[in-house]
Amino acid sequence: MKKRILVTGGAGFLGSHLCERLLKEGNDVICLDNFFTGDKKNIEHLMDNKYFELVRHDVSEPISLEVDEIYNLACPASPPHYQFDPVQTTITSVMGAINMLDIARRTKAKILQASTSEVYGDPEIHPQPESYKGSVSTTGIRACYDEGKRCAETLFFDYYRQYGVDIKVVRIFNTYGSNMNPYDGRVVSNFIVQAIKGEDITIYGDGMQTRSFCYVDDLVDSMIRMMNSRDGFTGPVNVGNPGEFTMLELAQKVISLTGSNSKIIHLPLPQDDPMQRQPDITLAKKELNWEPHVSLEEGLKKTIEYFKEVI
Ligand code: NAD
Numbered sequence: 001m002k003k004r005i006l007v008t009g010g011a012g013f014l015g016s017h018l019c020e021r022l023l024k025e026g027n028d029v030i031c032l033d034n035f036f037t038g039d040k041k042n043i044e045h046l047m048d049n050k051y052f053e054l055v056r057h058d059v060s061e062p063i064s065l066e067v068d069e070i071y072n073l074a075c076p077a078s079p080p081h082y083q084f085d086p087v088q089t090t091i092t093s094v095m096g097a098i099n100m101l102d103i104a105r106r107t108k109a110k111i112l113q114a115s116t117s118e119v120y121g122d123p124e125i126h127p128q129p130e131s132y133k134g135s136v137s138t139t140g141i142r143a144c145y146d147e148g149k150r151c152a153e154t155l156f157f158d159y160y161r162q163y164g165v166d167i168k169v170v171r172i173f174n175t176y177g178s179n180m181n182p183y184d185g186r187v188v189s190n191f192i193v194q195a196i197k198g199e200d201i202t203i204y205g206d207g208m209q210t211r212s213f214c215y216v217d218d219l220v221d222s223m224i225r226m227m228n229s230r231d232g233f234t235g236p237v238n239v240g241n242p243g244e245f246t247m248l249e250l251a252q253k254v255i256s257l258t259g260s261n262s263k264i265i266h267l268p269l270p271q272d273d274p275m276q277r278q279p280d281i282t283l284a285k286k287e288l289n290w291e292p293h294v295s296l297e298e299g300l301k302k303t304i305e306y307f308k309e310v311i
């Protein structure tokens with residue numbers, strides 16, 4: 001029998017890829033989104049599929065749905081977007097988690113939370129294993145997102161212990177690919193759009209801070225494997241590509257792959273910007289038999305093609 005699967009944030013970057021994959025695998029998919037950062041264009045090609053339904057709804061408000069599985073992704077993910085209305089960002093994470101966990105509790109659905117490497121804050125341990133408890137500011141400009149996501153993890157584990165809800169938690173590291181909003185301010189989209197348009201490439205700070213970038217297809221694969229992982233395996237589990245690059249290296253790669261004559265300029269580093277980030281994926285390899293396969297160069301080439309079409 002077809003599984004009925006709810007994807008919150010399904011019109012966003014990761015959610016739209018997930019909806020597509022789940023439909024391809026023969027499931028009945030409900031996409032719930034309030035279109036804050038998502039776009040109908042990302043899911044337009046799924047609209048004719050009779051097993052795809054779209055619900056315009058804010059996840060921070062209760063809703064009653066009958067489902068077998070829930071992927072909870074609804075939340076703005078880029079710093080400019082989650083800092084636009086920081087109070088709403090925390091509400092989305094916390095109330096969204098409660099509302100979705102309540103559906104899971106009532107319907108006995110399995111529920112996966114899209115958590116983030118931001119729970120590690122500006123990490124003092126490198127690379128970051130799941131056991132690292134993090135170094136997060138409660139008062140800075142990233143706290144609305146970081147602490148919202150940390151509280152959502154807490155709620156997931158309390159619903160698991162207190163009500164026996166079947167939970168799965170993935171901590172996603174920086175991911176990129178098609179369907180990213182070209183103007184959402186994240187580094188990969190910014191650099192590619194700037195390079196294609198021949199505009200200055202904006203590096204914040206000296207560009208020596210690092211991130212580890214995972215291509216979207218690899219990431220979606222890890223989420224589905226996590227949902228289908230053995231009973232009792234809750235995570236949290238890191239998912240991301242351990243290949244680590246400075247922002248300067250990323251800018252140079254984008255310039256060379258686009259053949260752009262853009263120049264690099266330096267702008268101030270935003271407050272609390274983490275200096276380094278690399279996932280330890282030992283647990284994902286063991287429990288999910290998963291590791292990423294797409295290299296940064298290969299993934300960037302595909303993403304550049306996508307942005308050339310849409311901008
Ligand atoms: P995105 O901004 O493209 O997608 C988020 C989606 O959630 C959008 O469609 C948006 O409209 C929707 N949304 C936001 N607030 C909502 C609300 N209150 N009610 C209903 N829908 C709402 O971002 P993304 O990169 O696809 O991220 C998806 C999830 O994965 C987020 O929870 C994010 O925190 C997590 N994540 C992403 C990354 C990454 O690198 N892409 C890394 C770590 C974690």
Ligand code: UDP
Nearest residue numbers: 079185186187188190202203204209247273
């Ligand atoms: N960044 C940058 N130029 C940009 C956008 C971002 O140098 O135009 C930097 C940013 O300061 C951070 C890194 O790139 O150090 C990753 O930023 P992003 O917003 O993509 O993700 P996050 O900081 O949430 O990991």
